[in-house]
Amino acid sequence: MVNLLRKPLEGNKNDGLRVIQHVTNENSPLKYVELKIIDLEKNEKYSETMPEKEVCIVALTGKINVSDGENFYENIGTRTSVFEKKPTDSVYISHNHTFEVTAVTNARVVLCYSLSNRQLPTRLIEAKDVGIEYRGAYSNKRLVHNILTDQDEFANSLLVVEVYTDSGNWSSYPPHKHDQDQLPLESLLEETYYHELNPKQGFVFQRVYTDDRSIDETMTVENGDVVIVPAGYHPVGVPDGYESYYLNVMAGPKRIWKFYNDPAHEWILNRK
Numbered sequence: 001m002v003n004l005l006r007k008p009l010e011g012n013k014n015d016g017l018r019v020i021q022h023v024t025n026e027n028s029p030l031k032y033v034e035l036k037i038i039d040l041e042k043n044e045k046y047s048e049t050m051p052e053k054e055v056c057i058v059a060l061t062g063k064i065n066v067s068d069g070e071n072f073y074e075n076i077g078t079r080t081s082v083f084e085k086k087p088t089d090s091v092y093i094s095h096n097h098t099f100e101v102t103a104v105t106n107a108r109v110v111l112c113y114s115l116s117n118r119q120l121p122t123r124l125i126e127a128k129d130v131g132i133e134y135r136g137a138y139s140n141k142r143l144v145h146n147i148l149t150d151q152d153e154f155a156n157s158l159l160v161v162e163v164y165t166d167s168g169n170w171s172s173y174p175p176h177k178h179d180q181d182q183l184p185l186e187s188l189l190e191e192t193y194y195h196e197l198n199p200k201q202g203f204v205f206q207r208v209y210t211d212d213r214s215i216d217e218t219m220t221v222e223n224g225d226v227v228i229v230p231a232g233y234h235p236v237g238v239p240d241g242y243e244s245y246y247l248n249v250m251a252g253p254k255r256i257w258k259f260y261n262d263p264a265h266e267w268i269l270n271r272k
Helices: 266-270
Strands: 017-023 033-040 045-050 053-061 064-067 072-076 090-093 097-103 107-115 123-125 131-135 142-148 159-165 179-182 186-188 190-198 203-209 216-222 226-229 243-251
Touching (some): 017 226, 033 045, 033 097, 033 190, 033 243, 045 053, 045 107, 053 064, 053 142, 053 243, 072 090, 090 097, 090 142, 107 243, 190 203, 203 226
Antiparallel strands (some): 017 033, 033 107, 045 097, 053 107, 064 097, 090 123, 131 142, 142 159, 159 243, 179 186, 190 243
8 A cells, every 4th residue: 555644754854954754756656746845944055956857945934045056036935834824935946957945044945846858947936926716615615825837837847836724624625636647628647735734733634535446545634744646536624623734736747737526526516
């Protein structure tokens, strides 16, 4: 059985840097998506060279400087907690670059990776340019921050989005999937979910399942956990008293988000 639930890493703090999560093509079933989440203490640096990958550097909390050797972005980041529910700044960098992140304050940074074969300009995605939308109705409501969408041409593969789900609500619901390369009906996109909860001691439930049930896991997801979605439907349920945040990273052979709802549950969209 594939381990779809990843707990935060421990015991690997080095020179102020702590790796919270690290999902790679080698330690997961994913081919297109990789994810690294790091904590940096003030003035600490992290650098990396990417020969065949693009990256979206999300200033999750705190303030950072980001450089790719030619461009320098200073004091990016807008919040001390994701539950301030306001967009943050990010930087997109394509392959054949070395980037450096420096913490201006203590900061948590999400590094979202995918394959890249077309050189694109480095780009600052300012918080003011992040699209905000509300989805769903009844107990299926959520707030969405669109950082990188399939409506822009600023990335080769990556799609990155933040989602907030209120207490007692469901998200990624009705259950939908995007694991078949059969456009225009459905696109093939792998996905990761990085979860945070408010208050932190909370939990959510996430199920990942395929039509043939070759994957069928229901997970208790806690603060700081990552859920890997190589295929299948992937709804999230939030218990009463807690708020849910997750950051999604998606990528696949075509940079199009076209999902397919589980026919057994699609009827809820037609409620009056």
